Amino acid sequence: MNKTVLITGTSSGFGASAANFFAEKGWNVIATMRDTGKASGLSNSENIFVSQLDVEDTASIHSAIDAGIKRFGKIDVLVNNAGYGLFGIFESASREAIQNQFAVNVFGAMDVTRALLPHFRENKSGVIINVSSGAGVTGFPMASIYNASKFALEGWSEGLRYELHSLGIKIRIIEPGGALKTGFMNRVGGESAGFQPIDDYMPFLGKVNQVFEVLQTNADEDAVDKVVKSIYDAAIDESTRLRYAPTSDIQPILKARRGTSEEEFIEFTDNLFISKIS
Numbered sequence: 001m002n003k004t005v006l007i008t009g010t011s012s013g014f015g016a017s018a019a020n021f022f023a024e025k026g027w028n029v030i031a032t033m034r035d036t037g038k039a040s041g042l043s044n045s046e047n048i049f050v051s052q053l054d055v056e057d058t059a060s061i062h063s064a065i066d067a068g069i070k071r072f073g074k075i076d077v078l079v080n081n082a083g084y085g086l087f088g089i090f091e092s093a094s095r096e097a098i099q100n101q102f103a104v105n106v107f108g109a110m111d112v113t114r115a116l117l118p119h120f121r122e123n124k125s126g127v128i129i130n131v132s133s134g135a136g137v138t139g140f141p142m143a144s145i146y147n148a149s150k151f152a153l154e155g156w157s158e159g160l161r162y163e164l165h166s167l168g169i170k171i172r173i174i175e176p177g178g179a180l181k182t183g184f185m186n187r188v189g190g191e192s193a194g195f196q197p198i199d200d201y202m203p204f205l206g207k208v209n210q211v212f213e214v215l216q217t218n219a220d221e222d223a224v225d226k227v228v229k230s231i232y233d234a235a236i237d238e239s240t241r242l243r244y245a246p247t248s249d250i251q252p253i254l255k256a257r258r259g260t261s262e263e264e265f266i267e268f269t270d271n272l273f274i275s276k277i278s
């Protein structure tokens with residue numbers, strides 16, 4: 001029997017590309033999105049079943065899971081991909097905007113996972129793949145709220161891994177680099193539109209924006225394909241591996257974060273974001 005994956009946020013970006021990739025590999029795909037009118041990026045494969053799921057709406061989570069199991073009989077893999085970035089100066093962000101960031105990136109993934117775990121327990125197997133970010137490992141200026149949400153996703157995944165290991169259920173974390181060519185950057189501007197500018201930060205912000213532009217132009221041409229491939233590899237990996245960092249833009253930063261002392265890393269990041277820009 002073909003294996004089945006349920007993916008959240010398949011209206012665009014990694015989610016849409018992953019849905020098509022899994023279908024090409026012969027998997028059944030429950031391609032979920034909050035607005036099913038946005039399914040045009042999905043191929044016409046008969047393996048793809050589109051279902052409405054808003055990660056902030058628990059009723060829609062349960063009905064998408066039930067409909068997917070009814071259609072394909074079983075779910076083997078969950079990809080918690082839905083998410084967005086709230087970028088800007090922390091002081092400018094409203095409480096509501098911050099809560100919303102956590103509602104989607106953290107509580108959304110938790111709610112979908114909790115809804116699917118009884119099915120995985122019954123099957124004594126299952127793989128949960130959480131799409132985090134390099135920003136889930138290290139802080140970046142103007143990204144502190146997004147950082148907080150992805151750090152939370154990573155901490156939850158790491159702790160949950162131990163709970164699920166004894167049940168035969170695996171958990172994986174994917175850490176793509178930044179500003180890759182998906183719908184992600186388009187949404188960033190809209191999300192931070194309500195931020196009130198604070199003059200004191202302006203000189204720093206100008207410098208940081210320059211660095212982000214350079215990082216964006218340095219991203220791998222095939223970064224989205226690499227992320228999608230790593231999601232697929234994580235689904236079929238028999239090992240106990242927890243983390244995958246598929247794109248070369250973030251790899252040296254993650255290596256420095258994990259392989260050097262805190263002092264050295266902070267110096268490295270200060271150099272990256274401040275000192276080297278005139």
Ligand code: NAP
Nearest residue numbers: 009011012013014054055082083133178179180182183184
């Ligand atoms: P994207 O093209 O904007 O896709 C994000 C997806 O999440 C869209 O399908 C969006 O649906 C969905 N979504 C947002 N809120 C949702 C909700 N409440 N319920 C259900 N779906 C919701 O961006 P992407 O780059 O593919 O992002 C996918 C994941 O990768 C995110 O978790 C993001 O944080 C992570 N990531 C992205 C990058 C990057 O540079 N692109 C880097 C590192 C990590 P709508 O169309 O309805 O908004």
